Amino acid sequence: MSVQSFTADNAALLLIDHQVGTMGWVGSTSFEEMKRNALGLAKAAKAIGMPVVLTSSMEEYAQGPLLSELAEIAPEEFAARVKRQGVVNAFDDENFGAAVKATGRRNLIIAGVTNDVCTVYPTLSALQEGYQVQVVADAGGSPTKMADDIAIRRMDKAGATITSTNQLLAELAQNWTTERGGKILPIVASLMPQQ
Template sequence: MSYEKFTASNAVLLLIDHQVGTMSWVKSIDFEEMKRNALMLAESAKILNMPVVLTSSMEEHAQGPLLSELETLLPAEFNARIKRLGIVNAMDDENFAAAVHASGRKKIIIAGVTNDVCTVYPALSLVRDGFEVQVVADAGGSPSKMADEMALRRMETNGVTLTSTNQLIAELAGSWATPEGTQLVQVMLKSLQGA
């Protein structure tokens, strides 16, 4: 199978459950690193004018609200976020599934918290349904390194491509010499500076 690169014009970004409570349960990656990576993805999508679907689960409970920075970066997408009522696999939520299909894209980029619950099931469902899926492993995490490793291994074994935040941004940029590429370099520099 030949690989066709993911671009801003053929892919959609799904950010799943980057909620303050849920993120606090993650121990497999540093909280600030995971948060920074998720926000870098959101900022990159905004620069590239790439469609983004946001979803949350039970915001009024322990999971808490989505990151407020997402509302600042992507106000329209934040307001249109799909609020799931406890449905584990976001693709089993008809509103979320409809939003993904409405993008018209067959290439799906997923970052979710946690990788071992929130990310693994929609990723597997989308691959089963014929989509090409990349999971940004370092823009999410799990309650333990073992749980994270098992989830990533399960996804990869079932046809999901695993990637990292910087790797994905570089793929989407294609060239640093474009106006968008110049902005994306600045986004990536944030991760190197730990800012």
């Protein structure tokens, strides 16, 4: 199977359940790293004109609201976010499926919280529907390292490409000296660990 490069022209970014409560349940990575990476993806997508679809689950319960920074980075997408009521697999929500289809893209970049529930099932559904999928594993996490490892193995075995935030952003940039590369480079720099 030939794998096509993901670009701003052929891919869409799906951010699933980056909610303050749900993110607090993650033990496989730090809250701050997960948040920094998810926001970095959103900033890059907006900077290069890639479609972004946001969804949340039961914001008024323990899961809590989506990260407020997403409203600043992607105000239209935040306002149009798909608010699911208890549907585990985002693709089982007809509004989410319609929002993804409306992007017109067959390459999906997926990051979600938690990887072992909110990321794995939409990824499997998207693959079954013929999408190419890259899962940005470090822009999400799971309650335990073991749960995260198992979810990542399951998605990988099903045909998703498992990637990291830096790796994905470099793929989207393709060349740091181009206009797109120049827009993504400062975002990549901002994600580097501070000494």
